Amino acid sequence: MFKYILGFAGFYFSGFLLAFLGYFVGGVIDRAQSLGLGAVNPLANGQRKEVFLETTFLLMGKLAKVDGHISKDEVNHVEDFIQKMSMSAEHRQQAISQFKLGSAANFNIDTSLNTFMEHCGQTLHLKQVMLMYLIVMAAADGRVDSQEEAFLKQVANRLGYSDTEFRQMLDMVLNQSHFGQGSPVSASSLDDAYKALGVTAAQSDQEIKRAYRKLMSQYHPDKLIGQGLPEDMIKVATEQAKEVQVAYDLIKKQRDKA
Numbered sequence: 001m002f003k004y005i006l007g008f009a010g011f012y013f014s015g016f017l018l019a020f021l022g023y024f025v026g027g028v029i030d031r032a033q034s035l036g037l038g039a040v041n042p043l044a045n046g047q048r049k050e051v052f053l054e055t056t057f058l059l060m061g062k063l064a065k066v067d068g069h070i071s072k073d074e075v076n077h078v079e080d081f082i083q084k085m086s087m088s089a090e091h092r093q094q095a096i097s098q099f100k101l102g103s104a105a106n107f108n109i110d111t112s113l114n115t116f117m118e119h120c121g122q123t124l125h126l127k128q129v130m131l132m133y134l135i136v137m138a139a140a141d142g143r144v145d146s147q148e149e150a151f152l153k154q155v156a157n158r159l160g161y162s163d164t165e166f167r168q169m170l171d172m173v174l175n176q177s178h179f180g181q182g183s184p185v186s187a188s189s190l191d192d193a194y195k196a197l198g199v200t201a202a203q204s205d206q207e208i209k210r211a212y213r214k215l216m217s218q219y220h221p222d223k224l225i226g227q228g229l230p231e232d233m234i235k236v237a238t239e240q241a242k243e244v245q246v247a248y249d250l251i252k253k254q255r256d257k258a
Helices: 002-014 016-034 042-065 072-084 089-102 109-120 126-138 146-158 163-179 187-197 205-218 221-227 231-257
Strands: none
Touching: 042 072, 042 089, 042 109, 042 126, 042 146, 072 089, 072 126, 109 126, 109 146, 126 146, 126 163, 126 231, 146 163, 163 187, 163 231, 187 205, 187 231, 205 231, 221 231
16 A cells, blocks of 8 residues: 555656655555564564563463462473474573563563553564463363463453454364374364364355465464564464464365365
């Protein structure tokens, strides 16, 4: 849109040369916005990376302690999470410190979420990705209990999601995890595959493909980096994208047979 606005303004005020320049500059802005608001500002982008990393591990700490104790499964999940990201030594130490701070009995999440919303609240996908990380952690022991779900709902509401939107995302992420880790997928997993994409068997092929593409865009590395996701956290989002791909492939294969 900006390329047309600036191109027209350039032509109106100074002719073809300025029109071409305006069209070019506008195109750069349009492409940057497609990666997320603020992508044209490297300083804001860098600050978002710091805020995202800090908030994620603070909330992971709070989530782990929400039932009164931190389980071995939760500790192992966080350690695996850090290992998968191949974090620098500095980021790893920061993550551990923030997790411990978040798990403190008197830690209040409001300040952290306010800071997150101030810096990351207008991005297209960062809120979804952080909530996805938390849901995956909550399910590390094989289930999400009532206290964990209540906490996740509290965070989701603060991020701007309605109760219905939260339930849909919770259902999607939990079912996506069924397709990860290289697990074999049987025909009986078809219902889970539909839930993983947030669709139903009654929807058309086009609607299902649209939902699949939307999810893949949500986890796209270039878009996430453009919005401020730290580079060493991209691998985890990429793994989630693989799970979405497997679920979609299963649905497509079954529908092609019909």
